[in-house]
Amino acid sequence: MATATKSLKKQGNDLAQSNRQLEILSNGIFKSGELPTFKDKISETSQFPLKAKKLEILQINVGYMCNQVCDHCHVDAGPDRKEIMTRDTMRQCLEVIKNSGAHTLDLTGGAPEMNPDFRWFVEEAAKAGIKDFIVRSNLTIIRANKKYYDLPEFFKKHNVHVVSSMPHWTRGKTDKQRGDGVFDKSIKALQELNAVGYGMPGSDLKLDLVYNPSGAFLPGDQAAMEKDFKKALMEDFGIEFHNLFAITNLPIARFLDYLIASENYEDYMYSLVEAYNPAAVENVMCTNTISISWDGYLFDCDFNQMLELPVNSKSRHVSDFNEELLEGRNIVISQHCYGCTAGAGSSCQGVVA
Amino acid sequence: MSKPYYDAADLRKFGKITEWSEELGNKFFDYYGKVFEEGALTAREKSLIALAVAHTEQCPYCIDAYTKDTLQRGITKEQMMEAIHVGAAIKSGATLVHGVQMMNKVNKLDG
Numbered sequence: 001m002a003t004a005t006k007s008l009k010k011q012g013n014d015l016a017q018s019n020r021q022l023e024i025l026s027n028g029i030f031k032s033g034e035l036p037t038f039k040d041k042i043s044e045t046s047q048f049p050l051k052a053k054k055l056e057i058l059q060i061n062v063g064y065m066c067n068q069v070c071d072h073c074h075v076d077a078g079p080d081r082k083e084i085m086t087r088d089t090m091r092q093c094l095e096v097i098k099n100s101g102a103h104t105l106d107l108t109g110g111a112p113e114m115n116p117d118f119r120w121f122v123e124e125a126a127k128a129g130i131k132d133f134i135v136r137s138n139l140t141i142i143r144a145n146k147k148y149y150d151l152p153e154f155f156k157k158h159n160v161h162v163v164s165s166m167p168h169w170t171r172g173k174t175d176k177q178r179g180d181g182v183f184d185k186s187i188k189a190l191q192e193l194n195a196v197g198y199g200m201p202g203s204d205l206k207l208d209l210v211y212n213p214s215g216a217f218l219p220g221d222q223a224a225m226e227k228d229f230k231k232a233l234m235e236d237f238g239i240e241f242h243n244l245f246a247i248t249n250l251p252i253a254r255f256l257d258y259l260i261a262s263e264n265y266e267d268y269m270y271s272l273v274e275a276y277n278p279a280a281v282e283n284v285m286c287t288n289t290i291s292i293s294w295d296g297y298l299f300d301c302d303f304n305q306m307l308e309l310p311v312n313s314k315s316r317h318v319s320d321f322n323e324e325l326l327e328g329r330n331i332v333i334s335q336h337c338y339g340c341t342a343g344a345g346s347s348c349q350g351v352v353a
Numbered sequence: 354m355s356k357p358y359y360d361a362a363d364l365r366k367f368g369k370i371t372e373w374s375e376e377l378g379n380k381f382f383d384y385y386g387k388v389f390e391e392g393a394l395t396a397r398e399k400s401l402i403a404l405a406v407a408h409t410e411q412c413p414y415c416i417d418a419y420t421k422d423t424l425q426r427g428i429t430k431e432q433m434m435e436a437i438h439v440g441a442a443i444k445s446g447a448t449l450v451h452g453v454q455m456m457n458k459v460n461k462l463d464g
Contacts (some may be wrong), residue, residue: 170429173429211427213424213425217421218424219425220426221396221426224396224397224426225427226396234453266362267361270365270420
């Protein structure tokens with residue numbers, strides 16, 4: 001993959017349009033019947049319609065702005081994206097956080113730290129006493145500008161669980177996916193997180209890494225990858241972390257653009273369908289998660305948010321959030337969902353089966 | 354343009370060999386699956402061996418399959434190339450060691 005400097009949206013690329021992506025995912029090999037649609041596949045095991053269970057995770061996307069333009073990004077995030085959650089919407093989210101039964105709050109982006117109200121929001125949200133408070137940090141943001149240098153201390157102060165992307169333990173593979181210099185900055189940021197206690201054995205300051213493949217192939221066994229990452233990062237840089245989550249790249253946005261441009265799209269969809277695991281469907285993350293967009297709308301997951309597929313419920317916005325109405329809703333699906341059910345499954349917390 | 358003799362998409366149809374000989378095909382795939390499970394060797398080690406053998410056998414389908422498999426296991430391109438060199442060394446060694454037979458024959462005929 002070659003690293004771009006502009007989002008698909010800024011480039012005026014067709015694939016910035018969610019309906020264009022959905023059209024691709026519904027036509028071709030799926031329309032011809034060469035491969036079964038996701039609906040047909042889960043129907044084989046009587047798992048259609050997929051139903052939402054009790055809400056456990058609130059995932060809030062505080063904006064699509066990012067300091068990086070990663071090749072695989074399903075958000076199509078980048079410095080040129082201007083969609084940012086306002087403090088008013090954050091206030092509405094805080095009401096939901098305080099009143100919801102969810103045990104996990106998961107802040108994502110873009111680079112969530114680039115939202116000007118990020119620190120205020122973290123401080124307020126931490127007061128809700130939610131059990132697991134995750135911030136998805138891309139690591140390089142910590143080294144991007146002096147104003148972010150104290151982020152490790154800030155995270156520690158609010159007992160934030162840091163989950164960070166790290167595509168590989170080698171410089172070449174990391175920089176290929178995420179841009180030149182990303183590996184060195186990420187290593188430095190991890191060392192700084194370690195220095196304040198994050199990721200250390202027995203530490204309550206949780207630091208987990210996310211691995212996602214650098215190309216058109218699926219992730220390998222999560223436990224084996226974790227062992228390799230731990231060994232390499234410790235031997236080469238003295239870095240400690242807790243868990244590695246292996247996440248499958250879903251065929252949407254920039255990763256879809258890459259698959260098509262590199263003529264890997266059909267093979268990749270075949271790989272996903274061949275690796276389909278009905279056991280993973282049982283625990284797929286959309287069944288216990290609500291994803292809230294920068295402008296307050298509700299989605300089954302961050303991927304559906306990017307495809308502009310809203311929840312199938314009367315409660316559609318954070319301003320009229322109704323947990324009872326949302327529970328038991330039918331999950332909105334398309335062929336991208338195969339990404340979460342391949343092999344051991346994939347979620348923002350890694351494997352599910 | 355004429356159709357190439359090998360078609361990469363044919364690899365997806367490998368499973369169909371059972372359609373014309375179900376019992377033998379199934380036995381083969383059961384055996385194949387078992388071979389690649391974790392055992393005294395790790396699945397990673399087996400994947401690298403398979404990649405090297407795929408090259409010595411010059412099987413384009415196997416090369417595609419095990420290049421992808423090794424990538425999925427996080428194996429680096431340097432490790433992949435070294436594995437292929439192991440296969441190549443055995444192949445060339447197997448050729449060259451027959452030079453001894455040639456030398457024996459020369460010595461017998463013309464020594």
